Amino acid sequence: MGGFPVLHTSDYSIETAYKVVYDIYSSVILRDTVQRYKIRDVKLLERIVKYAFDNIGNTFSGKNVADYFKSQQRKIDLNTVYNYLNALEGAFILYRASRYDIKGKEILKTQEKFYLSDGGLLYATMGYRDRMISGILENIVFLELKRRGYTVFVGKFLDKEIDFIAEKKGQKIYVQVAYKLESEQTIEREFSSLLAIQDQFPKYVVTLDDFWKEDVEGVQHVHLSDFLLQSF
Template structure:
Protein backbone atom coordinates (compact mmCIF):
# COMPACT_ATOMS: atom_id res chain seq x y z
CA UNK A 1 0.00 0.00 0.00
CA UNK A 2 1.25 3.48 -0.80
CA UNK A 3 0.96 6.23 1.76
CA UNK A 4 1.20 9.95 1.11
CA UNK A 5 3.92 11.98 2.86
CA UNK A 6 1.30 14.38 4.18
CA UNK A 7 -0.46 11.46 5.88
CA UNK A 8 2.79 10.37 7.55
CA UNK A 9 3.50 13.90 8.77
CA UNK A 10 -0.07 14.19 10.02
CA UNK A 11 0.36 11.00 12.09
CA UNK A 12 3.73 12.18 13.39
CA UNK A 13 2.20 15.51 14.42
CA UNK A 14 -0.59 13.73 16.30
CA UNK A 15 1.94 11.51 18.08
CA UNK A 16 3.86 14.63 19.11
CA UNK A 17 0.71 16.27 20.45
CA UNK A 18 0.00 13.09 22.43
CA UNK A 19 3.53 13.33 23.91
CA UNK A 20 4.52 9.95 22.48
CA UNK A 21 7.18 11.33 20.12
CA UNK A 22 9.62 14.25 20.27
CA UNK A 23 10.75 15.90 17.05
CA UNK A 24 14.43 16.75 16.82
CA UNK A 25 15.28 19.16 14.00
CA UNK A 26 18.53 19.18 12.07
CA UNK A 27 20.92 22.11 12.59
CA UNK A 28 23.47 23.13 9.95
CA UNK A 29 26.66 23.98 11.84
CA UNK A 30 28.21 25.77 8.87
CA UNK A 31 25.19 27.89 7.93
CA UNK A 32 24.09 28.20 11.58
CA UNK A 33 20.48 27.56 10.65
CA UNK A 34 17.78 25.02 11.50
CA UNK A 35 16.96 22.88 8.47
CA UNK A 36 13.36 22.21 7.52
CA UNK A 37 13.85 18.56 6.53
CA UNK A 38 15.54 15.37 7.71
CA UNK A 39 14.40 15.65 11.31
CA UNK A 40 14.43 12.64 13.62
CA UNK A 41 11.82 11.51 16.10
CA UNK A 42 12.52 10.12 19.55
CA UNK A 43 10.17 8.19 21.79
CA UNK A 44 9.01 9.82 25.02
CA UNK A 45 9.32 6.40 26.69
CA UNK A 46 12.04 4.05 25.45
CA UNK A 47 10.09 1.01 26.62
CA UNK A 48 7.51 1.63 23.88
CA UNK A 49 10.05 0.38 21.35
CA UNK A 50 10.46 -2.90 23.19
CA UNK A 51 6.74 -3.38 23.66
CA UNK A 52 6.11 -3.03 19.92
CA UNK A 53 9.27 -4.45 18.31
CA UNK A 54 10.69 -6.66 21.04
CA UNK A 55 14.36 -6.89 21.94
CA UNK A 56 17.06 -7.02 19.30
CA UNK A 57 20.79 -6.46 19.64
CA UNK A 58 20.56 -3.72 17.01
CA UNK A 59 18.07 -1.73 19.09
CA UNK A 60 20.57 -1.01 21.88
CA UNK A 61 22.38 1.80 20.04
CA UNK A 62 19.09 3.47 19.07
CA UNK A 63 17.83 3.22 22.64
CA UNK A 64 21.03 4.77 24.00
CA UNK A 65 20.64 7.68 21.59
CA UNK A 66 17.00 8.07 22.66
CA UNK A 67 17.98 8.07 26.35
CA UNK A 68 20.66 10.75 25.84
CA UNK A 69 18.17 12.89 23.89
CA UNK A 70 15.61 12.66 26.71
CA UNK A 71 18.25 13.49 29.34
CA UNK A 72 19.40 16.59 27.47
CA UNK A 73 15.79 17.76 27.14
CA UNK A 74 15.18 17.04 30.84
CA UNK A 75 18.13 19.28 31.69
CA UNK A 76 16.59 22.15 29.76
CA UNK A 77 18.62 22.06 26.56
CA UNK A 78 17.30 22.80 23.09
CA UNK A 79 18.48 19.72 21.22
CA UNK A 80 19.26 19.40 17.52
CA UNK A 81 20.92 16.92 15.22
CA UNK A 82 24.11 18.53 13.95
CA UNK A 83 24.98 18.57 10.27
CA UNK A 84 28.47 19.48 9.15
CA UNK A 85 29.11 18.98 5.45
CA UNK A 86 27.86 15.45 4.72
CA UNK A 87 28.35 14.18 8.29
CA UNK A 88 26.03 14.00 11.27
CA UNK A 89 26.62 14.82 14.91
CA UNK A 90 24.10 13.04 17.10
CA UNK A 91 23.28 16.05 19.26
CA UNK A 92 24.00 19.76 19.43
CA UNK A 93 22.48 20.93 22.71
CA UNK A 94 22.15 24.61 23.62
CA UNK A 95 20.96 26.37 26.76
CA UNK A 96 21.39 30.15 27.03
CA UNK A 97 25.14 30.70 26.40
CA UNK A 98 26.04 27.02 26.82
CA UNK A 99 26.50 24.53 24.02
CA UNK A 100 27.63 20.90 24.01
CA UNK A 101 28.14 18.35 21.26
CA UNK A 102 27.36 14.68 21.91
CA UNK A 103 28.03 11.53 19.88
CA UNK A 104 26.38 8.32 21.11
CA UNK A 105 27.58 4.83 20.28
CA UNK A 106 27.13 1.41 21.79
CA UNK A 107 30.84 0.65 21.73
CA UNK A 108 34.01 1.31 19.82
CA UNK A 109 35.59 -1.94 18.71
CA UNK A 110 37.36 -0.87 15.55
CA UNK A 111 39.35 2.04 14.19
CA UNK A 112 36.60 2.62 11.62
CA UNK A 113 34.04 3.15 14.40
CA UNK A 114 36.46 5.32 16.35
CA UNK A 115 37.10 7.49 13.30
CA UNK A 116 33.37 7.81 12.59
CA UNK A 117 32.53 8.89 16.14
CA UNK A 118 35.41 11.33 16.73
CA UNK A 119 36.05 12.74 13.25
CA UNK A 120 32.86 14.81 13.09
CA UNK A 121 33.53 16.38 16.47
CA UNK A 122 37.14 17.19 15.54
CA UNK A 123 35.90 19.18 12.53
CA UNK A 124 34.06 21.61 14.81
CA UNK A 125 36.44 24.48 15.50
CA UNK A 126 34.88 26.04 18.59
CA UNK A 127 35.72 25.53 22.25
CA UNK A 128 32.43 24.12 23.49
CA UNK A 129 32.56 20.75 25.29
CA UNK A 130 32.40 17.63 23.13
CA UNK A 131 31.42 14.16 24.37
CA UNK A 132 31.37 10.63 23.05
CA UNK A 133 28.98 8.57 25.17
CA UNK A 134 28.95 4.77 25.05
CA UNK A 135 27.78 1.69 26.92
CA UNK A 136 31.30 0.34 27.36
CA UNK A 137 32.01 -0.05 31.09
CA UNK A 138 35.64 0.95 30.55
CA UNK A 139 34.81 4.13 28.62
CA UNK A 140 36.60 7.16 29.87
CA UNK A 141 39.36 9.53 29.07
CA UNK A 142 40.06 12.19 26.55
CA UNK A 143 40.69 11.98 22.80
CA UNK A 144 42.13 15.23 21.42
CA UNK A 145 39.94 17.27 23.78
CA UNK A 146 36.81 15.14 23.36
CA UNK A 147 35.64 13.58 26.60
CA UNK A 148 34.71 9.90 26.39
CA UNK A 149 32.18 8.73 28.98
CA UNK A 150 30.14 5.72 29.96
CA UNK A 151 26.39 6.33 29.54
CA UNK A 152 25.80 6.01 33.31
CA UNK A 153 28.51 8.57 34.11
CA UNK A 154 27.07 10.92 31.50
CA UNK A 155 23.55 10.65 32.91
CA UNK A 156 24.76 11.27 36.47
CA UNK A 157 27.25 14.01 35.57
CA UNK A 158 26.85 17.52 36.95
CA UNK A 159 29.32 19.13 34.53
CA UNK A 160 26.81 19.98 31.80
Template sequence: MHIVGKTFSANAIAKFLKSEGRSLSVEAVYNYLSWLEKAFVIYRCQRYDLQGKSVLKTQEKFYLADPSLKYCIMGFNPKSIATMLENIVYFELRRRGYHVYIGKNGTKEIDFVAVQRDERIYVQVCRRLPEESDREVSNLLEIKDHYPKYVVTLDELATGNINGVKIVHLADFLLSREY
Protein backbone atom coordinates in the same frame (compact mmCIF):
# COMPACT_ATOMS: atom_id res chain seq x y z
CA MET B 1 9.15 2.54 16.06
CA HIS B 2 11.72 1.10 13.71
CA ILE B 3 13.23 4.48 12.76
CA VAL B 4 13.88 5.82 16.27
CA GLY B 5 17.21 7.61 16.17
CA LYS B 6 17.45 7.49 12.37
CA THR B 7 16.87 10.34 9.95
CA PHE B 8 13.31 10.43 8.75
CA SER B 9 11.64 10.97 5.39
CA ALA B 10 7.85 11.11 5.15
CA ASN B 11 8.19 10.67 1.39
CA ALA B 12 10.07 7.37 1.88
CA ILE B 13 7.29 6.07 4.15
CA ALA B 14 4.60 7.07 1.65
CA LYS B 15 6.53 5.33 -1.17
CA PHE B 16 7.01 2.19 0.94
CA LEU B 17 3.30 2.00 1.75
CA LYS B 18 2.46 2.50 -1.92
CA SER B 19 4.76 -0.44 -2.82
CA GLU B 20 2.80 -2.49 -0.26
CA GLY B 21 -0.46 -1.65 -2.03
CA ARG B 22 -1.56 1.03 0.43
CA SER B 23 -2.11 4.65 -0.46
CA LEU B 24 -1.07 7.35 1.98
CA SER B 25 0.00 10.88 1.17
CA VAL B 26 3.10 12.55 2.58
CA GLU B 27 0.79 15.08 4.23
CA ALA B 28 -1.06 12.25 6.00
CA VAL B 29 2.26 10.88 7.32
CA TYR B 30 3.07 14.31 8.77
CA ASN B 31 -0.43 14.52 10.28
CA TYR B 32 0.06 11.17 12.06
CA LEU B 33 3.44 12.33 13.34
CA SER B 34 1.93 15.56 14.58
CA TRP B 35 -0.76 13.64 16.49
CA LEU B 36 1.87 11.38 18.05
CA GLU B 37 3.84 14.46 19.11
CA LYS B 38 0.75 16.09 20.61
CA ALA B 39 0.12 12.88 22.57
CA PHE B 40 3.75 12.99 23.84
CA VAL B 41 4.52 9.59 22.35
CA ILE B 42 7.35 10.87 20.15
CA TYR B 43 9.56 13.95 20.13
CA ARG B 44 10.98 15.61 17.01
CA CYS B 45 14.67 16.52 16.87
CA GLN B 46 15.48 18.90 14.04
CA ARG B 47 18.79 19.14 12.15
CA TYR B 48 21.10 22.06 12.74
CA ASP B 49 23.64 23.11 10.11
CA LEU B 50 26.81 24.04 11.99
CA GLN B 51 28.32 25.82 8.99
CA GLY B 52 25.21 27.80 8.01
CA LYS B 53 24.15 28.19 11.66
CA SER B 54 20.52 27.45 10.87
CA VAL B 55 17.84 24.87 11.64
CA LEU B 56 17.09 22.71 8.61
CA LYS B 57 13.57 21.64 7.62
CA THR B 58 14.42 18.11 6.46
CA GLN B 59 16.00 14.90 7.74
CA GLU B 60 14.89 15.25 11.34
CA LYS B 61 14.84 12.37 13.80
CA PHE B 62 12.18 11.21 16.23
CA TYR B 63 12.69 9.79 19.70
CA LEU B 64 10.28 7.74 21.81
CA ALA B 65 9.07 9.16 25.11
CA ASP B 66 8.86 5.58 26.39
CA PRO B 67 11.32 3.17 24.74
CA SER B 68 9.44 0.19 26.14
CA LEU B 69 6.81 0.85 23.45
CA LYS B 70 9.34 -0.19 20.83
CA TYR B 71 10.11 -3.44 22.67
CA CYS B 72 6.40 -4.17 23.21
CA ILE B 73 5.67 -3.84 19.50
CA MET B 74 8.88 -5.12 17.91
CA GLY B 75 10.47 -7.25 20.63
CA PHE B 76 14.06 -6.94 21.81
CA ASN B 77 16.79 -6.74 19.21
CA PRO B 78 20.42 -6.31 20.35
CA LYS B 79 21.04 -4.14 17.29
CA SER B 80 18.64 -1.54 18.69
CA ILE B 81 20.74 -0.88 21.81
CA ALA B 82 22.73 1.91 20.14
CA THR B 83 19.58 3.76 19.07
CA MET B 84 18.05 3.36 22.52
CA LEU B 85 21.23 4.83 24.04
CA GLU B 86 20.79 7.79 21.72
CA ASN B 87 17.16 8.02 22.86
CA ILE B 88 18.28 8.12 26.53
CA VAL B 89 20.89 10.82 25.91
CA TYR B 90 18.41 12.92 23.91
CA PHE B 91 15.93 12.98 26.79
CA GLU B 92 18.64 13.60 29.39
CA LEU B 93 19.81 16.67 27.48
CA ARG B 94 16.21 17.90 27.24
CA ARG B 95 15.70 17.25 30.96
CA ARG B 96 18.71 19.46 31.67
CA GLY B 97 17.04 22.30 29.79
CA TYR B 98 18.90 22.16 26.49
CA HIS B 99 17.36 22.74 23.08
CA VAL B 100 18.58 19.62 21.29
CA TYR B 101 19.36 19.29 17.59
CA ILE B 102 21.06 16.80 15.29
CA GLY B 103 24.26 18.41 14.05
CA LYS B 104 25.21 18.60 10.39
CA ASN B 105 28.81 19.61 9.75
CA GLY B 106 29.36 19.39 6.01
CA THR B 107 28.76 15.73 5.20
CA LYS B 108 29.34 14.59 8.80
CA GLU B 109 26.64 14.07 11.40
CA ILE B 110 26.96 14.97 15.05
CA ASP B 111 24.44 13.04 17.14
CA PHE B 112 23.49 16.06 19.26
CA VAL B 113 24.10 19.77 19.40
CA ALA B 114 22.65 20.93 22.71
CA VAL B 115 22.12 24.65 23.22
CA GLN B 116 21.19 26.45 26.42
CA ARG B 117 21.31 30.25 26.34
CA ASP B 118 24.82 30.98 25.05
CA GLU B 119 26.20 27.57 26.04
CA ARG B 120 26.59 24.71 23.60
CA ILE B 121 27.81 21.13 23.85
CA TYR B 122 28.33 18.47 21.20
CA VAL B 123 27.57 14.84 21.95
CA GLN B 124 28.22 11.63 20.04
CA VAL B 125 26.63 8.40 21.32
CA CYS B 126 27.90 4.87 20.69
CA ARG B 127 27.62 1.48 22.32
CA ARG B 128 31.39 0.92 22.06
CA LEU B 129 34.18 2.92 20.54
CA PRO B 130 35.16 0.95 17.46
CA GLU B 131 38.78 -0.21 17.58
CA GLU B 132 39.38 0.23 13.85
CA SER B 133 37.63 3.60 13.52
CA ASP B 134 37.84 7.03 15.10
CA ARG B 135 34.61 8.25 13.49
CA GLU B 136 32.92 9.24 16.75
CA VAL B 137 35.84 11.37 17.90
CA SER B 138 36.92 12.68 14.49
CA ASN B 139 33.43 14.02 13.72
CA LEU B 140 33.71 16.12 16.88
CA LEU B 141 37.30 17.20 16.23
CA GLU B 142 36.27 18.64 12.86
CA ILE B 143 34.09 21.21 14.63
CA LYS B 144 36.26 24.32 14.83
CA ASP B 145 34.97 26.00 17.97
CA HIS B 146 35.83 25.60 21.62
CA TYR B 147 32.57 24.32 23.07
CA PRO B 148 32.77 21.06 25.06
CA LYS B 149 32.63 17.82 23.08
CA TYR B 150 31.65 14.41 24.45
CA VAL B 151 31.35 10.81 23.36
CA VAL B 152 28.89 8.91 25.57
CA THR B 153 29.39 5.15 25.51
CA LEU B 154 28.67 1.91 27.38
CA ASP B 155 32.35 0.99 27.05
CA GLU B 156 33.66 1.36 30.63
CA LEU B 157 37.28 0.93 29.59
CA ALA B 158 37.21 3.65 26.93
CA THR B 159 36.66 6.64 29.22
CA GLY B 160 39.16 9.45 29.13
CA ASN B 161 40.11 12.31 26.87
CA ILE B 162 41.18 12.27 23.22
CA ASN B 163 42.47 15.65 21.98
CA GLY B 164 39.96 17.49 24.18
CA VAL B 165 37.00 15.21 23.45
CA LYS B 166 35.81 13.65 26.70
CA ILE B 167 34.87 9.97 26.51
CA VAL B 168 32.23 9.34 29.18
CA HIS B 169 30.39 6.23 30.33
CA LEU B 170 26.61 6.57 30.09
CA ALA B 171 26.12 6.18 33.87
CA ASP B 172 28.62 8.97 34.58
CA PHE B 173 26.94 11.19 32.01
CA LEU B 174 23.54 10.64 33.59
CA LEU B 175 24.78 11.19 37.16
CA SER B 176 27.10 14.13 36.58
CA ARG B 177 26.14 17.80 36.72
CA GLU B 178 29.23 18.70 34.66
CA TYR B 179 27.82 17.78 31.26
Protein backbone atom coordinates in the same frame (compact mmCIF):
# COMPACT_ATOMS: atom_id res chain seq x y z
CA MET C 1 11.03 -1.14 31.75
CA GLY C 2 11.04 2.60 31.15
CA GLY C 3 10.10 5.48 33.40
CA PHE C 4 6.33 5.29 33.83
CA PRO C 5 5.87 5.85 37.59
CA VAL C 6 3.30 3.05 38.01
CA LEU C 7 5.95 0.47 37.07
CA HIS C 8 8.07 1.45 40.05
CA THR C 9 5.35 1.28 42.69
CA SER C 10 5.39 -2.51 42.80
CA ASP C 11 7.65 -5.45 41.99
CA TYR C 12 6.34 -6.15 38.49
CA SER C 13 7.72 -8.92 36.32
CA ILE C 14 9.00 -7.83 32.91
CA GLU C 15 5.98 -9.43 31.22
CA THR C 16 3.51 -7.63 33.49
CA ALA C 17 5.37 -4.33 33.15
CA TYR C 18 5.22 -4.53 29.36
CA LYS C 19 1.50 -5.27 29.51
CA VAL C 20 0.96 -2.17 31.66
CA VAL C 21 3.01 -0.05 29.24
CA TYR C 22 1.17 -1.49 26.25
CA ASP C 23 -2.16 -0.62 27.86
CA ILE C 24 -0.93 2.94 28.44
CA TYR C 25 0.23 3.12 24.83
CA SER C 26 -3.12 1.84 23.56
CA SER C 27 -5.13 4.31 25.62
CA VAL C 28 -2.94 7.23 24.55
CA ILE C 29 -3.23 6.23 20.89
CA LEU C 30 -6.98 5.80 21.09
CA ARG C 31 -7.83 8.71 23.36
CA ASP C 32 -5.22 11.41 22.88
CA THR C 33 -4.35 10.85 19.24
CA VAL C 34 -7.28 9.31 17.39
CA GLN C 35 -10.00 11.30 19.12
CA ARG C 36 -8.22 14.63 19.50
CA TYR C 37 -6.93 14.71 15.93
CA LYS C 38 -9.98 12.98 14.43
CA ILE C 39 -7.90 10.25 12.81
CA ARG C 40 -9.98 7.82 10.81
CA ASP C 41 -7.44 5.18 9.75
CA VAL C 42 -6.25 3.81 13.10
CA LYS C 43 -4.40 0.88 11.52
CA LEU C 44 -2.41 3.25 9.32
CA LEU C 45 -1.57 5.36 12.37
CA GLU C 46 -0.29 2.29 14.20
CA ARG C 47 1.84 1.31 11.21
CA ILE C 48 3.39 4.77 11.15
CA VAL C 49 4.05 4.46 14.88
CA LYS C 50 5.85 1.16 14.37
CA TYR C 51 7.84 2.57 11.45
CA ALA C 52 8.99 5.45 13.67
CA PHE C 53 9.77 3.08 16.55
CA ASP C 54 11.76 0.84 14.19
CA ASN C 55 13.85 3.81 13.05
CA ILE C 56 14.80 5.36 16.36
CA GLY C 57 18.19 7.00 15.88
CA ASN C 58 17.89 7.07 12.09
CA THR C 59 17.27 10.24 10.10
CA PHE C 60 14.14 10.12 8.04
CA SER C 61 11.42 12.32 6.61
CA GLY C 62 7.77 12.08 5.74
CA LYS C 63 8.83 11.14 2.21
CA ASN C 64 10.81 8.17 3.58
CA VAL C 65 7.67 6.94 5.31
CA ALA C 66 5.52 7.44 2.21
CA ASP C 67 8.10 5.62 0.05
CA TYR C 68 8.19 2.74 2.53
CA PHE C 69 4.43 2.29 2.39
CA LYS C 70 4.53 2.55 -1.39
CA SER C 71 7.00 -0.36 -1.42
CA GLN C 72 4.44 -2.26 0.65
CA GLN C 73 1.78 -1.59 -2.02
CA ARG C 74 0.05 0.94 0.20
CA LYS C 75 -0.20 4.44 -1.19
CA ILE C 76 -0.21 7.20 1.40
CA ASP C 77 -0.37 10.95 0.95
CA LEU C 78 2.67 12.89 2.21
CA ASN C 79 0.48 15.36 4.10
CA THR C 80 -1.19 12.46 5.90
CA VAL C 81 2.21 11.21 7.07
CA TYR C 82 3.12 14.63 8.47
CA ASN C 83 -0.30 15.05 10.07
CA TYR C 84 0.03 11.67 11.81
CA LEU C 85 3.57 12.40 12.98
CA ASN C 86 2.42 15.78 14.31
CA ALA C 87 -0.42 14.03 16.14
CA LEU C 88 2.01 11.58 17.73
CA GLU C 89 4.14 14.51 18.88
CA GLY C 90 1.04 16.20 20.28
CA ALA C 91 0.27 13.06 22.30
CA PHE C 92 3.89 13.00 23.60
CA ILE C 93 4.55 9.56 22.14
CA LEU C 94 7.32 10.92 19.91
CA TYR C 95 9.72 13.85 20.11
CA ARG C 96 11.12 15.43 16.97
CA ALA C 97 14.76 16.52 16.75
CA SER C 98 15.26 18.86 13.81
CA ARG C 99 18.49 18.81 11.84
CA TYR C 100 20.81 21.78 12.23
CA ASP C 101 23.53 22.79 9.77
CA ILE C 102 26.36 24.10 11.92
CA LYS C 103 28.26 25.76 9.07
CA GLY C 104 25.19 27.31 7.46
CA LYS C 105 23.66 28.11 10.87
CA GLU C 106 20.19 27.05 9.80
CA ILE C 107 17.61 24.44 10.69
CA LEU C 108 17.10 22.02 7.82
CA LYS C 109 13.62 20.90 6.85
CA THR C 110 14.51 17.29 6.01
CA GLN C 111 16.15 14.25 7.60
CA GLU C 112 15.13 14.92 11.17
CA LYS C 113 15.04 12.23 13.83
CA PHE C 114 12.23 11.07 16.08
CA TYR C 115 12.70 9.72 19.59
CA LEU C 116 10.39 7.92 22.00
CA SER C 117 9.04 9.68 25.06
CA ASP C 118 9.77 6.45 26.98
CA GLY C 119 11.92 3.49 25.95
CA GLY C 120 9.47 1.06 27.49
CA LEU C 121 7.04 1.84 24.64
CA LEU C 122 9.37 0.19 22.13
CA TYR C 123 9.81 -3.02 24.11
CA ALA C 124 6.12 -3.26 24.99
CA THR C 125 4.99 -2.93 21.38
CA MET C 126 7.78 -4.57 19.40
CA GLY C 127 9.82 -6.65 21.83
CA TYR C 128 13.54 -6.44 22.48
CA ARG C 129 15.89 -6.32 19.49
CA ASP C 130 19.67 -6.31 19.85
CA ARG C 131 20.12 -4.44 16.59
CA MET C 132 18.32 -1.41 18.05
CA ILE C 133 20.74 -0.88 20.95
CA SER C 134 22.45 2.13 19.34
CA GLY C 135 19.13 3.87 18.73
CA ILE C 136 17.96 3.18 22.28
CA LEU C 137 21.21 4.62 23.69
CA GLU C 138 20.65 7.76 21.61
CA ASN C 139 17.09 7.90 22.93
CA ILE C 140 18.32 7.78 26.53
CA VAL C 141 20.79 10.62 25.95
CA PHE C 142 18.18 12.67 24.07
CA LEU C 143 15.68 12.39 26.93
CA GLU C 144 18.34 13.33 29.49
CA LEU C 145 19.27 16.44 27.52
CA LYS C 146 15.59 17.38 27.26
CA ARG C 147 15.14 16.76 30.99
CA ARG C 148 17.96 19.20 31.71
CA GLY C 149 16.20 21.90 29.73
CA TYR C 150 18.23 21.83 26.53
CA THR C 151 16.83 22.42 23.07
CA VAL C 152 18.15 19.44 21.15
CA PHE C 153 19.03 19.19 17.46
CA VAL C 154 20.72 16.55 15.35
CA GLY C 155 23.71 18.12 13.66
CA LYS C 156 25.33 18.38 10.26
CA PHE C 157 28.79 19.86 9.72
CA LEU C 158 30.02 19.71 6.12
CA ASP C 159 29.86 15.97 5.30
CA LYS C 160 29.86 14.86 8.93
CA GLU C 161 26.95 13.99 11.20
CA ILE C 162 26.70 14.90 14.89
CA ASP C 163 24.17 13.01 16.96
CA PHE C 164 23.20 15.93 19.19
CA ILE C 165 23.71 19.65 19.48
CA ALA C 166 22.13 20.79 22.72
CA GLU C 167 21.59 24.49 23.45
CA LYS C 168 20.54 26.31 26.61
CA LYS C 169 20.93 29.98 27.53
CA GLY C 170 23.61 30.63 24.92
CA GLN C 171 25.62 27.55 25.85
CA LYS C 172 26.07 24.41 23.77
CA ILE C 173 27.26 20.86 24.14
CA TYR C 174 27.93 18.38 21.36
CA VAL C 175 27.33 14.67 21.86
CA GLN C 176 28.11 11.57 19.84
CA VAL C 177 26.55 8.28 21.02
CA ALA C 178 27.84 4.81 20.16
CA TYR C 179 27.45 1.34 21.63
CA LYS C 180 31.16 0.57 21.85
CA LEU C 181 34.34 1.80 20.19
CA GLU C 182 35.41 -1.61 18.95
CA SER C 183 37.47 -0.61 15.91
CA GLU C 184 39.70 2.16 14.65
CA GLN C 185 37.05 2.99 12.06
CA THR C 186 34.41 3.51 14.77
CA ILE C 187 36.79 5.64 16.86
CA GLU C 188 37.62 7.75 13.81
CA ARG C 189 33.96 8.20 12.88
CA GLU C 190 32.76 9.19 16.35
CA PHE C 191 35.62 11.53 17.29
CA SER C 192 36.36 13.13 13.92
CA SER C 193 32.89 14.68 13.67
CA LEU C 194 33.44 16.53 16.94
CA LEU C 195 37.10 17.38 16.33
CA ALA C 196 36.09 19.13 13.10
CA ILE C 197 34.04 21.69 15.07
CA GLN C 198 36.34 24.53 16.04
CA ASP C 199 34.74 26.12 19.08
CA GLN C 200 35.23 25.88 22.83
CA PHE C 201 31.96 24.27 23.83
CA PRO C 202 32.12 20.84 25.56
CA LYS C 203 32.14 17.77 23.33
CA TYR C 204 31.38 14.20 24.42
CA VAL C 205 31.52 10.73 22.95
CA VAL C 206 29.16 8.60 25.07
CA THR C 207 29.44 4.79 24.93
CA LEU C 208 29.08 1.63 27.02
CA ASP C 209 32.83 0.93 27.02
CA ASP C 210 33.92 -0.21 30.48
CA PHE C 211 37.69 -0.05 30.04
CA TRP C 212 38.66 2.41 27.32
CA LYS C 213 37.92 5.94 28.53
CA GLU C 214 40.59 8.00 26.85
CA ASP C 215 39.85 11.60 25.86
CA VAL C 216 41.00 12.71 22.40
CA GLU C 217 42.21 16.28 21.87
CA GLY C 218 39.72 17.70 24.35
CA VAL C 219 36.78 15.52 23.29
CA GLN C 220 35.66 13.64 26.40
CA HIS C 221 34.93 9.92 26.20
CA VAL C 222 32.49 8.94 28.96
CA HIS C 223 30.45 5.90 29.91
CA LEU C 224 26.70 6.42 29.54
CA SER C 225 26.04 6.05 33.28
CA ASP C 226 28.70 8.68 34.09
CA PHE C 227 27.27 11.04 31.49
CA LEU C 228 23.78 10.74 32.98
CA LEU C 229 25.05 11.48 36.49
CA GLN C 230 27.59 14.23 35.84
CA SER C 231 26.96 17.96 35.82
CA PHE C 232 27.28 19.85 32.57
